[in-house]
Amino acid sequence: MEILTYLIPVSLLLGGIGLAAFVWALKTRQFDDPAGDASRILTKDWDDRPKP
Numbered sequence: 334m335e336i337l338t339y340l341i342p343v344s345l346l347l348g349g350i351g352l353a354a355f356v357w358a359l360k361t362r363q364f365d366d367p368a369g370d371a372s373r374i375l376t377k378d379w380d381d382r383p384k385p
Contacts, residue, residue: 358364
């Protein structure tokens with residue numbers, strides 16, 4: 334049971350880091366255009382051989 338004294342703070346720390354990364358992604362507008370990505374994958378303008 335002594336291991337819980339290490340595991341609980343470590344899990345809280347990792348959860349906090351994940352939450353901070355998510356909030357950072359929201360503030361830097363990483364998720365601004367979800368509709369654009371969804372419609373872009375369905376277009377017929379797909380190039381099988383992109384230019385180098």
